[in-house]
Amino acid sequence: xxxxxxxxxxxxxxxxxxxxxxxxxxxxxxxxxxxxxxxxxxxxxxxxxxxxxxxxxxxxxxxxxxxxxxxxxxxxxxxxxxxxxxxxxxxxxxxxxxxxxxxxxxxxxxxxxxxxxxxxxxxxxxxxxxxxxxxxxxxxxxxxxxxxxxxxxxxxxxxxxxxxxxxxxxxxxxxxxxxxxxxxxxxxxxxxxxxxxxxxxxxxxxxxxxxxxxxxxxxxxxxxxxxxxxxxxxxxxxxxxxxxxxxxxxxxxxxxxxxxxxxxxxxxxxxxxxxxxxxxxx
Amino acid sequence: xxxxxxxxxxxxxxxxxxxxxxxxxxxxxxxxxxxxxxxxxxxxxxxxxxxxxxxxxxxxxxxxxxxxxxxxxxxxxxxxxxxxxxxxxxxxxxxxxxxxxxxxxxxxxxxxxxxxxxxxxxxxxxxxxxxxxxxxxxxxxxxxxxxxxxxxxxxxxxxxxxxxxxxxxxxxxxxxxxxxxxxxxxxxxxxxxxxxxxxxxxxxxxxxxxxxxxxxxxxxxxxxxxxxxxxxxxxxxxxxxxxxxxxxxxxxxxxxxxxxxxxxxxxxxxxxxxxxxxxxxxxxxxxxxxxxxxxxxxxxxxxxxxxxxxxxxxxxxxxxxxxxxxxxxxxxxxxxxxxxxxxxxxxxxxxxxxxxxxxxxxxxxxxxxxxxxxxxxxxxxxxxxxxxxxxxxxxxxxxxxxxxxxxxxxxxxxxxxxxxxxxxxxxxxxxxxxxxxxxxxxxxxxxxxxxxxxxxxxxxxxxxxxxxxxxxxxxxxxxxxxxxxxxxxxxxxxxxxxxxxxxxxxxxxxxxxxxxxxxxxxxxxxxxxxxxxxxxxxxxxxxxxxxxxxxxxxxxxxxxxxxxxxxxxxxxxxxxxxxxxxxxxxxxxxxxxxxx
Numbered sequence: 001x002x003x004x005x006x007x008x009x010x011x012x013x014x015x016x017x018x019x020x021x022x023x024x025x026x027x028x029x030x031x032x033x034x035x036x037x038x039x040x041x042x043x044x045x046x047x048x049x050x051x052x053x054x055x056x057x058x059x060x061x062x063x064x065x066x067x068x069x070x071x072x073x074x075x076x077x078x079x080x081x082x083x084x085x086x087x088x089x090x091x092x093x094x095x096x097x098x099x100x101x102x103x104x105x106x107x108x109x110x111x112x113x114x115x116x117x118x119x120x121x122x123x124x125x126x127x128x129x130x131x132x133x134x135x136x137x138x139x140x141x142x143x144x145x146x147x148x149x150x151x152x153x154x155x156x157x158x159x160x161x162x163x164x165x166x167x168x169x170x171x172x173x174x175x176x177x178x179x180x181x182x183x184x185x186x187x188x189x190x191x192x193x194x195x196x197x198x199x200x201x202x203x204x205x206x207x208x209x210x211x212x213x214x215x216x217x218x219x220x221x222x223x224x225x226x227x228x229x230x231x232x233x234x235x236x237x238x239x240x241x242x243x244x245x246x247x248x249x250x251x252x253x254x255x256x257x258x259x260x261x262x263x264x265x266x267x268x269x270x271x272x273x274x275x276x277x278x279x280x281x282x
Numbered sequence: 283x284x285x286x287x288x289x290x291x292x293x294x295x296x297x298x299x300x301x302x303x304x305x306x307x308x309x310x311x312x313x314x315x316x317x318x319x320x321x322x323x324x325x326x327x328x329x330x331x332x333x334x335x336x337x338x339x340x341x342x343x344x345x346x347x348x349x350x351x352x353x354x355x356x357x358x359x360x361x362x363x364x365x366x367x368x369x370x371x372x373x374x375x376x377x378x379x380x381x382x383x384x385x386x387x388x389x390x391x392x393x394x395x396x397x398x399x400x401x402x403x404x405x406x407x408x409x410x411x412x413x414x415x416x417x418x419x420x421x422x423x424x425x426x427x428x429x430x431x432x433x434x435x436x437x438x439x440x441x442x443x444x445x446x447x448x449x450x451x452x453x454x455x456x457x458x459x460x461x462x463x464x465x466x467x468x469x470x471x472x473x474x475x476x477x478x479x480x481x482x483x484x485x486x487x488x489x490x491x492x493x494x495x496x497x498x499x500x501x502x503x504x505x506x507x508x509x510x511x512x513x514x515x516x517x518x519x520x521x522x523x524x525x526x527x528x529x530x531x532x533x534x535x536x537x538x539x540x541x542x543x544x545x546x547x548x549x550x551x552x553x554x555x556x557x558x559x560x561x562x563x564x565x566x567x568x569x570x571x572x573x574x575x576x577x578x579x580x581x582x583x584x585x586x587x588x589x590x591x592x593x594x595x596x597x598x599x600x601x602x603x604x605x606x607x608x609x610x611x612x613x614x615x616x617x618x619x620x621x622x623x624x625x626x627x628x629x630x631x632x633x634x635x636x637x638x639x640x641x642x643x644x645x646x647x648x649x650x651x652x653x654x655x656x657x658x659x660x661x662x663x664x665x666x667x668x669x670x671x672x673x674x675x676x677x678x679x680x681x682x683x684x685x686x687x688x689x690x691x692x693x694x695x696x697x698x699x700x701x702x703x704x705x706x707x708x709x710x711x712x713x714x715x716x717x718x719x720x721x722x723x724x725x726x727x728x729x730x731x732x733x734x735x736x737x738x739x740x741x742x743x744x745x746x747x748x749x750x751x752x753x754x755x756x757x758x759x760x761x762x763x764x765x766x767x768x769x770x771x772x773x774x775x776x777x778x779x780x781x782x783x784x785x786x787x788x789x790x791x792x793x794x795x796x797x798x799x800x801x802x803x804x805x806x807x808x809x810x811x812x813x814x815x816x817x818x819x820x821x822x823x824x825x826x827x828x829x830x831x832x833x834x835x836x837x838x839x840x841x842x843x844x845x846x847x848x849x850x851x852x853x854x855x856x857x858x859x860x861x862x863x864x865x866x867x868x869x870x871x872x873x874x875x876x877x878x
Binding site: 174212225 | 312313314319321
């Protein structure tokens with residue numbers, strides 16, 4: 001197993017000023033500190049309505065009754081704790097190089113901290129079979145970052161997402177897929193969806209390397225390729241089409257899309273994610 | 283270790299080829315990637331680009347070299363044990379009946395030959411290859427060529443010598459061919475060769491024995507006298523008189539039983555029989571050779587030739603009647619099979635089945651001129667059956683007319699003038715005697731009855747039925763059916779049954795198993811004939827002897843390939859090694875192969 005080397009103090013320090021951005025539209029969840037979409041027991045007045053049997057007598061507006069002899073109750077806004085589903089790609093492709101693995105570890109840790117700051121019911125999803133696992137403290141995210149699977153959870157037919165949850169998806173998306181179908185599945189019944197594509201710079205913009213034997217880390221074969229100008233041009237074109245497909249699919253699904261390049265400083269990554277409204281200032 | 287096919291060692295060149303492939307194979311540095319599918323569309327491999335580096339000693343290289351080595355050794359026919367080269371024993375067995383003659387200990391030359399052959403096989407080891415050939419007019423391979431030793435004993439047990447006397451030359455020729463340069467040749471007989479032999483060992487396992495055998499047998503029927511007779515010729519190979527019991531049976535019933543005193547050498551006896559009996563078996567009491575003790579004889583059915591003498595009254599007609607009267611099985615008939623008449627009768631078309639003999643003038647074939655009287659010399663066609671026994675000595679051929687060219691096929695001529703001729707190419711077209719019977723002295727010469735007898739016998743031979751009714755084994759049998767066959771023709775003799783060609787004339791050799799021979803049309807018996815051994819040479823066992831002559835070819839190389847690769851453990855070791863190497867190389871993990 002690969003040893004994890006997440007510098008948690010550094011991560012906490014960098015993430016101290018941000019939290020996961022919540023959608024402005026009302027969301028569902030357990031009783032909490034966020035405004036919900038229905039009526040609840042917060043102090044924020046919402047409306048009046050006639051008393052009916054079973055209503056809490058504490059909410060009867062006695063002043064109004066005195067004026068109109070009609071029993072009227074006050075309605076207050078509901079306050080909920082939002083649900084966050086953090087979908088992590090822990091397939092072997094995320095550790096294709098040590099640099100990519102380390103950077104991905106840090107990004108996951110950052111998002112875990114952001115989830116914690118959001119005071120939400122945060123869960124981590126890495127495989128359909130294992131379902132979603134609660135993320136009680138940010139450090140627990142380390143348990144999931146093993147990179148031993150040959151498949152990404154996104155390649156599975158069912159992703160165990162919760163209804164009306166805030167969804168954050170991290171992957172390099174370097175597997176054959178139909179972006180519209182994939183994003184449609186991820187966004188269905190969700191409160192919001194943020195897609196973060198995480199790749200090495202070489203994966204996005206390879207350079208001329210000459211002949212090499214390409215070995216797929218997920219065991220999908222091997223191939224002798226001479227990486228020359230033309231091959232690089234062709235690859236970039238295909239990668240660009242893949243990313244553009246994701247961008248368009250996100251737009252159609254009302255999701256945000258961010259491409260994070262491994263090796264970028266943590267502050268720059270936070271800035272990028274904040275700009276993409278994945279994070280917000282706390 | 284030996285190699286049966288050394289050229290196969292050339293396959294070892296595959297090993298440097300494999301090493302070269304491993305040495306020069308294209309090696310790209312491995313690069314792990316996450317999304318190989320993005321590269322697949324741009325796959326480009328260089329046309330060349332091989333580079334030399336240190337030879338990687340990998341499992342793949344070792345297994346491939348091992349497989350190539352093992353396969354090359356297999357191709358070269360590698361053998362651990364030179365003894366895998368088998369001795370090849372070629373044995374010619376004298377199949378004549380005398381090999382079955384038994385002595386007082388009930389032991390025959392055949393038994394001694396079998397014993398000696400089995401000893402030879404035992405001495406050379408069970409790996410020896412053997413070829414057994416039976417001698418005869420048509421030699422046959424009993425076992426082999428180059429069969430394994432275990433096949434020899436069952437075949438030798440079934441071998442029963444019973445052939446007529448024959449030369450071993452044909453069998454020896456076949457044996458030499460089969461032996462070639464690899465085989466050691468043995469001949470097993472009951473007599474030694476007259477001259478020295480080369481490159482073969484002649485083993486005589488014979489023994490001089492006393493034997494009484496029937497060497498000649500004939501059954502005759504005198505229709506006029508109503509008598510039948512069996513004439514036997516008996517051979518006694520001992521120097522003194524021998525007594526034997528003689529039995530005649532017919533249809534299971536004993537006709538005659540008497541003690542016979544057989545003098546030395548050959549003697550004859552006649553046994554009278556009532557006519558009309560079916561096949562009669564004549565048997566002598568048992569002695570050394572059983573095969574010549576018994577004959578089966580069928581009563582001949584006389585073939586009577588119907589004749590018409592149409593010559594004009596005179597000395598010619600009288601002379602012809604006298605000559606015909608001396609012949610047996612001849613009858614005069616209004617529907618004759620043979621017509622004697624004046625030459626003018628030959629002018630008319632012949633009836634079917636009627637032979638015509640014309641004497642004197644025939645207008646269509648003769649030229650006008652004076653007849654000539656000739657006293658010779660006469661030029662006969664000696665081989666013509668019509669002239670058998672005819673000399674024409676002292677004959678004055680009177681009244682010979684000049685004939686047109688190609689008018690006849692001459693049988694007897696004087697100068698350019700044909701005196702006796704055939705009207706057509708066949709004798710049944712007609713015979714012309716170019717003479718005047720009133721003037722010639724031929725009718726008083728001894729040749730006259732002979733000529734008439736020859737004509738009658740020729741006609742008789744052309745009648746339907748067999749030429750004879752009793753035959754010697756191996757003799758040629760000729761039967762005229764006299765009509766088109768109506769079904770499948772075949773014959774049965776003992777346990778031998780053979781088909782015959784569907785024709786009016788059947789010709790075949792009488793088979794070896796003696797006894798009654800039925801010529802059949804489908805299931806109907808057309809003719810029943812007798813076939814008997816009757817071999818004077820084989821019956822005489824006094825000159826049989828034992829001994830050995832010559833030496834087998836000691837330079838015979840023996841058989842190599844025929845010994846079978848599977849008998850050598852090295853073959854299996856190499857086969858398993860090659861298979862294991864190939865399977866192992868195939869099953870190597872793909873990554874291991876790739877990085878090799």
